[in-house]
């Protein structure tokens with residue numbers, strides 16, 4: 001936690017202190033800036049610009065805040081449901097290595113953004129499961145069902161099917177269209193990665209956001225009934241297409257829960273995560289809650305780690 005002294009302005013403070021901040025982030029995985037008043041778009045953007053080489057604009061999975069291209073709203077998801085731990089975009093071919101959350105309005109109750117050290121997750125998981133996940137990798141299957149999730153047009157920012165096919169091909173994804181225009185994308189990805197700068201092994205995936213095991217039973221059963229197991233909006237399997245065992249999924253959930261760290265948000269707080277060292281989630285909440293999100297310093301598996309992934313293994317150091 002870095003707390004502001006009276007009169008501190010974060011961008012100028014970082015001109016001197018950025019190396020220390022980066023060192024602490026690599027060590028702890030996360031840094032919380034408190035008292036710098038970073039809950040406004042302008043100061044939040046300035047802080048991101050001062051802490052990133054590259055700020056990511058046009059990210060398809062989060063709603064953009066009006067009047068800006070680099071500030072997003074947090075995931076719109078019912079307040080009475082928890083968002084389980086995940087690393088941002090770890091199911092895609094490119095992901096941010098830094099992620100920022102700033103608090104505009106803290107919830108009246110709950111609404112924390114809990115975090116987990118993914119190096120520690122690897123140490124606590126059953127080594128046989130880690131070995132299986134590392135060797136077999138993951139297969140994410142996403143079916144863009146209109147009205148149920150982000151539409152493919154919004155996700156890929158185009159109306160053109162051929163453009164979607166080109167994007168998929170460039171990132172190594174397989175895509176297919178149903179007769180009714182529904183798009184399905186199948187993507188191989190890592191479950192365990194090596195951090196590009198520190199080389200540390202990290203549990204790096206979105207198993208909990210994609211595997212229907214983690215949905216409420218009533219929702220899971222309804223989805224299976226309506227769409228069937230092959231057309232679920234999201235699913236994740238071992239890389240060879242076999243389902244991940246329910247006991248393994250329960251074990252993953254328990255390890256995350258045991259290691260979770262959470263703090264109550266204060267207005268103006270900004271949390272910076274190393275997205276490969278830390279997974280994040282969202283607790284249930286009551287009342288108005290507004291957290292804004294920023295993403296920076298992208299890493300591309302396709303451009304930098306493709307050979308390590310070709311055999312289903314972990315992402316190697318860049």
Ligand SMILES: [Fe+2]
Nearest residue numbers: 086087088280
């Ligand atoms: Fe997220």
